[in-house]
Amino acid sequence: MTPAGIAAPAPAAPGALARLPAPAPGWRVTADVVVVGSGVAGLTVALRCHAAGLRTVIVTKARLTDGSTRWAQGGIAAALGEGDTPAQHRADTLTAGAGLCDDAAVTAMVTEGPGAVRRLIAEGARFDTAGDGTIALTREGGHHRRRIAHAGGDATGAEISRALLAAVRAARIETIENALALDLLKDAAGHAAGVTLHVMGEGRHDGVGAVHAPSVVLATGGMGQIFSATTNPAVSTGDGVALALRAGAEVSDLEFVQFHPTVLFLGPGAEGQQPLISEAVRGEGAHLVDADGVRFMTGQHELGELAPRDIVAKGIMRRMRERGTDHMYLDGRHFGAAMWERRFPTILAACRAHGIDPVTATIPVAPAAHYASGGVRTDLHGHTTVPGLYACGETACTGVHGANRLASNSLLEGLVFAERIAARIAATTPPGTAPAPVPAPRAHPPVRLLPPEARGTIQRVMTEGAGVLRDAAGLAAAARALDALAGDPADTDRKPAEPGADTWETANLHLVARVLVAAAERRTETRGCHWREDFPDRDDARWRRHLVLALRPGGDGRDPRVRTEDPDGPGDPAPGEPTGSAGPPAASAHPEHPFRGETP
Numbered sequence: 001m002t003p004a005g006i007a008a009p010a011p012a013a014p015g016a017l018a019r020l021p022a023p024a025p026g027w028r029v030t031a032d033v034v035v036v037g038s039g040v041a042g043l044t045v046a047l048r049c050h051a052a053g054l055r056t057v058i059v060t061k062a063r064l065t066d067g068s069t070r071w072a073q074g075g076i077a078a079a080l081g082e083g084d085t086p087a088q089h090r091a092d093t094l095t096a097g098a099g100l101c102d103d104a105a106v107t108a109m110v111t112e113g114p115g116a117v118r119r120l121i122a123e124g125a126r127f128d129t130a131g132d133g134t135i136a137l138t139r140e141g142g143h144h145r146r147r148i149a150h151a152g153g154d155a156t157g158a159e160i161s162r163a164l165l166a167a168v169r170a171a172r173i174e175t176i177e178n179a180l181a182l183d184l185l186k187d188a189a190g191h192a193a194g195v196t197l198h199v200m201g202e203g204r205h206d207g208v209g210a211v212h213a214p215s216v217v218l219a220t221g222g223m224g225q226i227f228s229a230t231t232n233p234a235v236s237t238g239d240g241v242a243l244a245l246r247a248g249a250e251v252s253d254l255e256f257v258q259f260h261p262t263v264l265f266l267g268p269g270a271e272g273q274q275p276l277i278s279e280a281v282r283g284e285g286a287h288l289v290d291a292d293g294v295r296f297m298t299g300q301h302e303l304g305e306l307a308p309r310d311i312v313a314k315g316i317m318r319r320m321r322e323r324g325t326d327h328m329y330l331d332g333r334h335f336g337a338a339m340w341e342r343r344f345p346t347i348l349a350a351c352r353a354h355g356i357d358p359v360t361a362t363i364p365v366a367p368a369a370h371y372a373s374g375g376v377r378t379d380l381h382g383h384t385t386v387p388g389l390y391a392c393g394e395t396a397c398t399g400v401h402g403a404n405r406l407a408s409n410s411l412l413e414g415l416v417f418a419e420r421i422a423a424r425i426a427a428t429t430p431p432g433t434a435p436a437p438v439p440a441p442r443a444h445p446p447v448r449l450l451p452p453e454a455r456g457t458i459q460r461v462m463t464e465g466a467g468v469l470r471d472a473a474g475l476a477a478a479a480r481a482l483d484a485l486a487g488d489p490a491d492t493d494r495k496p497a498e499p500g501a502d503t504w505e506t507a508n509l510h511l512v513a514r515v516l517v518a519a520a521e522r523r524t525e526t527r528g529c530h531w532r533e534d535f536p537d538r539d540d541a542r543w544r545r546h547l548v549l550a551l552r553p554g555g556d557g558r559d560p561r562v563r564t565e566d567p568d569g570p571g572d573p574a575p576g577e578p579t580g581s582a583g584p585p586a587a588s589a590h591p592e593h594p595f596r597g598e599t600p
Helices: 040-051 086-096 103-122 156-171 239-246 279-283 309-323 337-343 345-353 409-428 454-466 472-486 501-522
Strands: 028-030 033-036 056-059 174-176 179-186 192-199 207-212 215-218 257-264 287-289 328-331 363-372 375-377 389-391 546-550 561-565 571-573
Touching: 033 040, 033 192, 040 056, 040 156, 040 409, 086 103, 103 156, 103 409, 156 409, 179 207, 179 239, 179 501, 192 215, 215 239, 215 409, 239 375, 239 389, 239 501, 257 279, 257 309, 287 309, 309 328, 309 363, 337 345, 389 409, 454 472, 454 501, 472 501, 501 546, 501 561
Parallel strands: 028 207, 033 056, 033 215, 056 174, 215 389
Antiparallel strands: 179 192, 192 207, 257 363, 287 328, 328 363, 546 561, 561 571
């Protein structure tokens, strides 16, 4: 597909398709731009919009420092080294994406990436350097060249976050912390007009309120917490994707969840955020081995242990099956203590905290949920299918990652597309533009809230039925279990849980899980990080296309609308979906909105 011309469904009703049950906003802030999220993407959008003279407000779920960016270890990929070129970076990205990358989006990222990294350095980020003073570069899986810039050895995300936060504070950009974004506000024409949010704890704002702004940017990070074990922090509950779905936006490629192949194995019952063992450890020469010390990835791919992540994760899973075990090992003992302490101090400390010393022992590893390649569907400038609503970072599906993200492209994607969004907003939103009045919400059935303890059930259901290995029976069982949690919408005797931060978060997890399972059920092939055991082969003739999903009125995620879109042509109903199920075509009523209608 070409992002600047990707097709839109029939525009959603001016109001949202569904809303979380919540008290009416008790306070209000007005801005030109509201950015939801405080990782590399959100902070970059905020800084660039502020520099353009726009009144910008950052809303973040916990503290400014608690986003996913600070957990990124390996680095940021860009063609910065001698002999490397954006064309070579593009080729590696397209290969990893298994036929579903958007070439225009990839080209934009790799071409603008080196400049974006240099602007990040000018912002104050300090990357590790070689002896001659140039940026030190390493390799990771899927890359044919050393092009990964890193900081603090294995603390790249923490350094990028530090630099951007310092710039935000120096610019005195208004921030609202400990604030869970609830739903999108729209004007009478269906254009974004702000967000409602709930602030937890003490501060200038408390309880449910609203930020009114004509431009809303979602940069809320990932959805890893829908699985029992993940590298994602506790705040990664798919809030931005859920908010966008309820607002009528489309999502795409949600079935492609990347499971990082080397996560520290803490036992079969381990849940929550797990320590990541960066791909850069293999990039520096560590080996994947089984209990007998056999390097089982040798001969499986031209890049061996540095193959794209989906291939390495599958290699580990196959070996685990063959050996009847639940983990493999990473061997970096040949590094020696000095290299571990200099190059990977964070990983070394995490391993030792769990009783493992990589200097003298192999590291037990297993795949765990790591990154959502799909998300809220956007074009080259971050527009979603709801006018005035933008998305970037892991929340978005820009088309860069296709069916599988190339290592260390995530920070670069967030950086590049954040700058693109800011440039577009600055060009179309004069400072001081008043958001249009927000009419009273339309009367839709409210989202039925689940009790907080349902979160663990959702995670177990998703891990068992929609984890690394998938098949029709497991996905159908997961769909039934998720439906059972929600109950029958007609059952008025069943009392929903009370509104609150924990039940709103659980509702977001449940909605995203239902839509993800719907996509995974329909894609009857194995491609990238979507592995169907009952359809083990890649099927380009039938499935070299994107699954595009949106909620039906009522917005509970049950039976979402689905259509497909070929990377090189117009969309069609998804295989097995009745013709016309995606709704009649219609062009946007907003001139600045680039999506065009087409016959599904």
